[in-house]
Amino acid sequence: MRARVMLVLVTALVLVACGKSRNDQAAAACSAEIAKRLAGKSYEIDIGDLAGHAKSEAADTLLLSSTAVFDKGLSTQYKQTYDCRVRIDTAGTASVLYLQFNWNTADLKKAD
Numbered sequence: 001m002r003a004r005v006m007l008v009l010v011t012a013l014v015l016v017a018c019g020k021s022r023n024d025q026a027a028a029a030c031s032a033e034i035a036k037r038l039a040g041k042s043y044e045i046d047i048g049d050l051a052g053h054a055k056s057e058a059a060d061t062l063l064l065s066s067t068a069v070f071d072k073g074l075s076t077q078y079k080q081t082y083d084c085r086v087r088i089d090t091a092g093t094a095s096v097l098y099l100q101f102n103w104n105t106a107d108l109k110k111a112d
Helices: 002-017 022-037 047-052
Strands: 054-058 061-070 078-088 094-102
Touching (some): 022 047, 022 054, 022 061, 022 078, 022 094, 047 054
Antiparallel strands (some): 078 094
């Protein structure tokens, strides 16, 4: 598990270091924030999909949306969408302003 989190963090840092697009920088920042917040959890995100769903909200702000898969390959596997808002300052540093996981009420089980 720790290896997976470290892989995500290293991937994020490599993307930023390579001078990729603003979308890639924002996706890397979101990926790192998710890894920090979900430490110890079994999940998977597609950073390419995340970068591909980036929308400019302002000159320095992007909103990214994608889907995370939790407990992949297990009987408890489920998916959850999330939104991540990132600000990229004049120095090119990406900072996460907002991260929200969106519950799908259709997936909630009714009480018997």
